[in-house]
Amino acid sequence: NAGVTQTPKFQVLKTGQSMTLQCAQDMNHEYMSWYRQDPGMGLRLIHYSVGAGITDQGEVPNGYNVSRSTTEDFPLRLLSAAPSQTSVYFCASSRIQGARTEAFFGQGTRLTVV
Amino acid sequence: GQQVMQIPQYQHVQEGEDFTTYCNSSTTLSNIQWYKQRPGGHPVFLIQLVKSGEVKKQKRLTFQFGEAKKNSSLHITATQTTDVGTYFCAGVGRGGADGLTFGKGTHLIIQP
Numbered sequence: 001n002a003g004v005t006q007t008p009k010f011q012v013l014k015t016g017q018s019m020t021l022q023c024a025q026d027m028n029h030e031y032m033s034w035y036r037q038d039p040g041m042g043l044r045l046i047h048y049s050v051g052a053g054i055t056d057q058g059e060v061p062n063g064y065n066v067s068r069s070t071t072e073d074f075p076l077r078l079l080s081a082a083p084s085q086t087s088v089y090f091c092a093s094s095r096i097q098g099a100r101t102e103a104f105f106g107q108g109t110r111l112t113v114v
Numbered sequence: 115g116q117q118v119m120q121i122p123q124y125q126h127v128q129e130g131e132d133f134t135t136y137c138n139s140s141t142t143l144s145n146i147q148w149y150k151q152r153p154g155g156h157p158v159f160l161i162q163l164v165k166s167g168e169v170k171k172q173k174r175l176t177f178q179f180g181e182a183k184k185n186s187s188l189h190i191t192a193t194q195t196t197d198v199g200t201y202f203c204a205g206v207g208r209g210g211a212d213g214l215t216f217g218k219g220t221h222l223i224i225q226p
Contacts, residue, residue: 033213033214035216040123040218041218042120042202042216042217042218042219043157043202043204043214043216043219044216045213045214045215045216048213058213059115059213059215090156090157092157092214101162102147102159102162103147103149103157103159103204103214104159105156105157105158106156107156108156
C-alpha cells in the first residue's frame, strides 16, 4: 500500500529559485493538506483542499501556491524560495465523514534554501 | 484563529515512570486527534476523540477529552524505550472541513 507519497525527500535550493513539491495519495481521500515543521514550532498548516478544484489557505500560506486538479495529487509550489522556507514539509490526506478521520502523512521533504 | 497549546514541551522520564502531556484549545473543538512522531519520521495517527468527556485506552496509553471539548490529555503508564518520540495533539474546529491545528508537541525522552 503506497498511502501518501511525497517527492523529493531532500532538496537544496538557491534563494530565488522555484520548485514544486509533489504529493500523491491512492486512498481516494477528499481532504489533502500541506504542513511545514520547524524546530519548536510544531506542524503549521500551509494550504489545504477539501476536494478537486477547491483549495484554501492555512496558517502560513505566504510564498506558497497549491492546486488540486485531481483527487490524487496536491502539489505545493514555491515561487521564489527564501531561506525562511528552509523546513521539513509534510503532505497529509484524510477522509471527510462528518467528523474528520485520521490523517495519513507522507514521509516528508527536507528543504534547505541557501 | 484557533490555537492549540500543548505542555510540557519536553519531558524527561526514567524508564518505567509515567508520562502525561496536556493540550488546551482556545476554542471548542469538533474532535481532537493525537499523533506520535519518532525522531526523523513522520506523524502517525494514534487516536481520535469526538465526544465530550470521552476516555479511550490503548494498552498503556490513556486519552481523555474534556467535558467542554477544549482540552485533552495523553497519559502513558510505565514508559518503555519504544515510547520515545514527540506526541502531538491536533484539533479540528467546529466547521469540520478546516485544517488540523497542531499543538507544538511534547518531546518524550526516556532514560534507561
